[in-house]
Amino acid sequence: MVWIRLAVRVLLSGFDPRNTERAYQWLDHGQWEAVARLKAGEPYAFVASAGRTRIEWSARPVLFLPLPHAATGPPWRCAESALCSCTARGHMCRGYHR
Numbered sequence: 001m002v003w004i005r006l007a008v009r010v011l012l013s014g015f016d017p018r019n020t021e022r023a024y025q026w027l028d029h030g031q032w033e034a035v036a037r038l039k040a041g042e043p044y045a046f047v048a049s050a051g052r053t054r055i056e057w058s059a060r061p062v063l064f065l066p067l068p069h070a071a072t073g074p075p076w077r078c079a080e081s082a083l084c085s086c087t088a089r090g091h092m093c094r095g096y097h098r
Contacts, residue, residue, distance in 0.1 A: 001034060004046060004057040014050040023048055034059065 008023050015023055026046060034044040043060035 001031060001038070001059060004034075004059065005031060007057060008046070008048070011048070011050060011055065016049050016051070019048040019050075 005027065008027060012020060012023055030046070034046070037044045038059060038061050041061050043058060045056055045058040047054065047056045049055070
């Protein structure tokens with residue numbers, strides 16, 4: 001949302017008069033609707049025109065996967081063990097052997 005606000009402010013002087021007023025209203029109040037929609041898991045878009053050019057900014061919520069529990073060790077350990085070249089039987093790579 002910060003990036004969209006900044007972009008709208010930068011391009012504001014090039015908007016059509018109707019879109020300029022709408023953009024000012026959005027900067028004053030409409031952005032809070034966008035934040036509420038994103039928090040509710042809904043995407044949001046703001047559209048304006050500058051001459052014959054139509055500009056659309058969009059945002060959507062992002063879901064992050066949970067990090068592994070600390071008891072399983074650092075998350076990179078499994079990647080290191082997959083690359084381990086040690087062939088000793090029963091070897092458990094700890095990522096620090098030679």
